[in-house]
Amino acid sequence: MTSHVDTETLALLAEGLLEGDEEHSVQAHVGDCEQCTDQLSALTDVSRVLAEVPATPLPDAVTARIDDALRAELQSRQAPPPEEDAAPPEDDIAPVVPLRRRSGPARWLPYLAAAAAAVFVIGGGTAVLREVLAPSAEETAAPLTAPQPDGPPGPDAALSYYPVVVASGTDYTADGLAAQGRVLIERAGIQNAAGADGDAAAAAPLPSPSALPSDLSACVHHIDDDGQQRPKVIDLATYEGATAWVMVFGTPSDGTGTPVEYTVRVVTPECGSLGSSDDAVVAEAVVPGH
Amino acid sequence: MTTVMDAVQELPDKELLSRHAQGDEHAFGELVRRHRERMWAVAIRVLGDPEEASDALQDAFLSAFRGAHRFRGEAQVSTWLHRIVINACHDRMRRKMVRPAIPTDDVNLDVLSNERYKGTTPDPTSRTDAALDVHAALERLPTEQRLALVLVDMLGYRVDEAAAILEIAAGTVKSRCARGRARLLPYLAHLRNPEPPQDVTSPRGGGRKS
Known part of the structure; x- marks a missing residue:
């Protein structure tokens, strides 16, 4: 009993890490030695003391800081090119792809989703998709909705197209489409677009979708292909019980910024992959603008 | 009612990460919400100092955000995140290594x-x-x-x-x-x-x- 076992060897023994002979001799010694037995239990206590260190809860400030950092990271990804008319950079972080430009849904989608994310942070009842376009007279005269996300000043200044994406929960029907479309237009608050706050205009803000379908942008793109039409409101809903996207288009402006009439189109989620945009539209109704 | 999209909250971690890599801007936020408490627990225990831990946590999430495409599918997302947090802590510790070396006597x-x-x-x-x-x-x-x-x-x-x-x-x-x-x-x-x-x-x- 002249030499005790050192603490490290005891710790290794406790972990079962000693080799055959050594394990046996150490075990034999510990069995006879009060001091080493004691030390062994002190080692167990080390683990216990470590486990008992109280948890420091994640401070809210840290949560907020991380959210801010990630938001800034998002925005830096979407930073606009200095010139709206300049050709977008060719890499896949091209921040802004004008809707009219045929550059493919894969590049358009990140922007779509990013814009919606920015709005969710604001906490409005309505998700706003924003798309930066080279400003045209009609659109700059009538930005579709507010509040504007806290974006970088560049794109905000040039913002001209804000499709509103909602998930109203409505099941649209063939018979009721015009009336339901009317309700959607009213609730989405796009009517008094010029200067109006989207949320304030809506009696009951429509629920935002928690995520955007990945092929939504392809679909919008597809439908847009045959003209200058871009939906002002997109409702991720159902039509006659089947999943459908209800899109509200404004017909040409009468000059006041409010379309003379709206066209409500029901499209299937497959619309982006169909040959003709006509195939995608399963129903259509016209709603007067005033 | 059925909606077109899956609620992000119900997607598994791996799906969220791959959606994030494909440009879905909601996906990463959900991952952060799911894992931030745990990752904080790791960072605060490794570093001991709340300020250091919060720096490390932010570094880690940013680096995961940027490096999502490097995630190898065979690992758990949580394991991968832990590794990133640990590395971020390690970096912080190295930067603080101006302090004297650990005495061994x-x-x-x-x-x-x-x-x-x-x-x-x-x-x-x-x-x-x-x-x-x-x-x-x-x-x-x-x-x-x-x-x-x-x-x-x-x-x-x-x-x-x-x-x-x-x-x-x-x-x-x-x-x-x-x-x-x-x-x-x-x-x-x-x-x-x-x-x-x-x-x-x-x-x-x-x-x-x-």
Whole structure:
């Protein structure tokens, strides 16, 4: 009993890490030695003391800081090119792809989703998709909705197209489409677009979708292909019980910024992959603008 | 009603990460919400200092955000995130390595430990005090022992989980833990039995190597 076992060897023994002979001799010694037995239990206590260190809860400030950092990271990804008319950079972080430009849904989608994310942070009842376009007279005269996300000043200044994406929960029907479309237009608050706050205009803000379908942008793109039409409101809903996207288009402006009439189109989620945009539209109704 | 999209909240981690990599801007936020508490727990225990831990956590999430495409599908997202957090902590520690190297002389350490202990308000039952002591003790360990002990002893991860996070063999985790515990023993002996308060002058309080 002249030499005790050192603490490290005891710790290794406790972990079962000693080799055959050594394990046996150490075990034999510990069995006879009060001091080493004691030390062994002190080692167990080390683990216990470590486990008992109280948890420091994640401070809210840290949560907020991380959210801010990630938001800034998002925005830096979407930073606009200095010139709206300049050709977008060719890499896949091209921040802004004008809707009219045929550059493919894969590049358009990140922007779509990013814009919606920015709005969710604001906490409005309505998700706003924003798309930066080279400003045209009609659109700059009538930005579709507010509040504007806290974006970088560049794109905000040039913002001209804000499709509103909602998930109203409505099941649209063939018979009721015009009336339901009317309700959607009213609730989405796009009517008094010029200067109006989207949320304030809506009696009951429509629920935002928690995520955007990945092929939504392809679909919008597809439908847009045959003209200058871009939906002002997109409702991720159902039509006659089947999943459908209800899109509200404004017909040409009468000059006041409010379309003379709206066209409500029901499209299937497959619309982006169909040959003709006509195939995608399963129903259509016209709603007067005033 | 059925909607076109899946609620992000219901998607598995891997799906979220791949959606994020494809440009879905909601996906990463959901991952952060799911994992931030746990990742904080790791960072605060490794670094001990809330400010350092929050820097590390932010570094980690940003680096995961940017590096999502590097995620290898065979690992758990959670394991991958842990690894990123640990690496971020490691970076922070390296940057702070201006402090003197860890003394290795046990006698010296015992003296330091006792001095430290006498210097503090003697309230061994104070949990905060204990946490500070534990952290001060952990700082004396080589980083790899510290990381293994944080995961296994402090956070209760299984050895194989810690091994996956640290990308080392399970046996290596065990030996690092064992050596770390042996090394910590003299500094934590006074915390062995928080209630009743221990007599500082008791022979159990200091190093008991013979």
